[in-house]
Structure formats: structure tokens, C-alpha cells
Amino acid sequence: MQTARTITLCAERLTLDEPPRSRNFARNVSVAQEPPGLLIFYAFARELAHFRRKLENRSAISIDGLRGFHGRINGVELALVATGIGAMRAHIIARRALDAFPSAKMVISVGVAGALSEGLKPGDLVLADRMMLAGKDRSSVDCILPLVAEQVRSAERSLRSAGVRFATGAMLTANKILANGAAKRVAKEQSGAIAVDMESAALGLEAAARALPFICIRAVLDAVDDEIPAAELGGEDGQVRPLAATSFLIRHPGTILKLPKLMRNLSRATAALAKALEALAQNRSDGESYSE
DSSP: OOOOOOOEEGGGSOOOSOOOOOOOTTTTOOGGGOOSSEEEEESSGGGGHHHHHHOEEEEEOOOTTOEEEEEEETTEEEEEEEOOSSHHHHHHHHHHHHHHOTTOOEEEEEEEEEEOSTTOOTTOEEEEEEEEEEOTTSSSEEEEEEOOHHHHHHHHHHHHHTTOOOEEEEEEEOSSOOOSHHHHHHHHHHHOOSEEESSHHHHHHHHHHTTOOEEEEEEEEEOTTOOOTTGGGBOTTSOBOHHHHHHHHHHOGGGGGGHHHHHHHHHHHHHHHHHHHHHHHHHHHTTOOOOO
8 A cells, every 4th residue: 555645845945955055156256257147057068069059259167166158149148057967966056156146037957858758759848837856766756846837938938939849847857867668657657747857956946045037948868768878877977987888888789779869869959959048048138037
């Protein structure tokens, strides 16, 4: 007999289990580095491969404890910050970045996601209307972070006006990569989410703690029944570890045949993300408000 579980609102506990916040990461910020508009978080560099090419005046972020770059698109100044993989890393980096860029008016979580709904295929976009944070040892939901309805509707208008197709639904932030169909189907059954990532709920928590508008837009990398080959080879920074990769491929040579499909899916996903981000930035430039 299953025991009923209580799912709380994430807003009732706006912190993850982590060391105390440090307030010293803004010391090396110059006035020229502070973006007036959007603060965009991504896990690893390839997720922004297409969008990066569209930016003007790109420059590296030179702030202790942060990796990423500045840029401008459609007259909107952006700061794009890499979190690495996982909710804990994302939450810590979000705090550092928001301390360093207090002028940011909006937070966006971007990157790839796994499909939990059979209707989603690689390259499809998912706009979250609520975030779900999974527990440490399971894919069931510990808490839910509802997103502000008007902010979601505003993002929907921005995407539609640019002709960008997307699905709206719940996004699950899992504690580990769901590398096969069985794991993703369990997550779907336990959460009701339509897609899964590993960072967005943590970013949404920090944005909510500071009363900042928050948008989560993710592109599907793998369909429900797609496997993620050699998922364990990526480090927390999203980079493949060469020695581990060599050893794994020697032991599992069939994996090599699956990698081209994964890279094609990644290219589709990053191209879709670039269109979505450009649309969100364009409507920000045109005066579209994401405030409550």
C-alpha cells in the first residue's frame, strides 16, 4: 500500500541545503559590466552555440566565481552565466550572479531538456508554467514552484509573435540524468511534468526569493524513448572528461554509433533556443513587460 506524500510549494522553503551565501562575489564588477536587462543561465557552452553567434559586443565575464559572457541583441544588454550541471551548482551560481548583477530585471533559464511527454521530439521548445523540484533520491516531486501566470503569458505572446512554436507545461528538475525511456516514464508518472532538466527549479527559487520575473525555456534533446549514450561521461561543468570517455568507448564501442544522432539533436535544440531567446529579447526591447 502506497503512503501518501505531501508536496509543498517551493516558495515555502526558498533555500536548498547548501553553505551560507557569500556576498563577496561582486567585488570585481565594473560599471561597464553590469547589464541593465536580462540575466540568462545555461548549463554548458554548447547549449548557446547558435545564439552566441547572434550577439554583438561579446566579452567574457570577469568576475570571481562566474563563467560566461556579456552581449547585446536587439539593443538589449545581456549577461549569460554558466551554471554547470545540477540544481545545487545552479542555485549557488545564481546567488553569485544576482549579487554581482543587481540591475538585472529578469532571469531566464535556458538549455536542453529530456522529453517526458510522447508528443515532444528533439528540437521542440518547452515553456514552463510551473517548476517541480525532485527529491535527492527519486524523481518524485518534493515541491512545486508556480510561475507567475502573466509572465508566462507574456513570454507566450513574445514567442508566438515571432512565429516560434512551443509547448507550455510543467518542468521537472531532477537530481540525476534520466538516461532511458524507463526512467523518463517513471518521472512522468510521478510528477506529471512534460519535460525534465537538472537546473531550472533551483534558478527559479533564487529569482522568486528576489521577486524577479523568471522564464524557463528549454529545447528537447531526447525524446521519451531515446537513450542518452554515455550520460555519465559529462562532468559537473558539462564538459566530457577525455580519459573517462576513452575508457568508456573501449568498453562500449557500440556507443560510437549513437553519438552522431545525439549531436544532430543537440544542433536542432540549440537552433530552436536561439530563435526563442531572440524573440524574448526583441519583445523586451519593444517594451513588453514580464512583471507581475
